[in-house]
Amino acid sequence: MSLIKQIQVTFDCAEPERVARFWCEVLGYVVPPTPEGFATWDDFTRSLPAEQRDAWFACTDPSGVGPRLYFQRVPEGKVVKNRVHLDVRTATGLVGEERLATLEAECARLVALGAVHVRTLVADEENESCIVMQDVEGNEFCLD
Structure with a gap:
């Protein structure tokens, strides 16, 4: 029996490149190299049939x-709450005011990129603080 070694997370969206570039900024990810034979992603996109351009x-x-x-x-378009969401682990290991300050600073950075602050869940007896947000197309995620 083979073990799964990698996963891919897929987002349905209206503007794939816009949403991808947002998440690159959030996570420090990069756009992969262009397909062989193309100098830029724009060159690759122009080579596709019209109905396939900007599809992913x-x-x-x-x-x-x-x-x-x-x-x-x-x-x-997105209609209801996500059934799966990403937790962006910004404040791992931090607690109390230090954790909340770290989460709020990252929240401010992401709002400047186009994210929306939905609500801050302040620590209680069972859970540490986290911030619920939405990306540039309304997909929920948490700063944790």
Whole structure:
């Protein structure tokens, strides 16, 4: 029996490149190299049939550790809450005021990139603080 060694996280979206570039900034990911024979991604895109242009985009962890993120254009918009979301581990190991300050600083950076701050969940007896956010197309994620 073979073990799965890698996963890819796929996002349905309206503007794949825009959403991919947002997540590159959030996570420090990079756009993969262009396909062989093309100097730029624009050159590659222009080579495709019109209906396939801007249909997808991807980004990868430059260290090769994290999963590839794949963004595919779909005709319908987001209607309800995500069933799966990413936790962006910004404040791992931090607690109390230090954790909250770190989360708030990252929240401000991401809002400047186009994210939306939904709500801050302050620590209680069971859970540490986290911040619920949305990316540039409304997909929920948490700063944790």
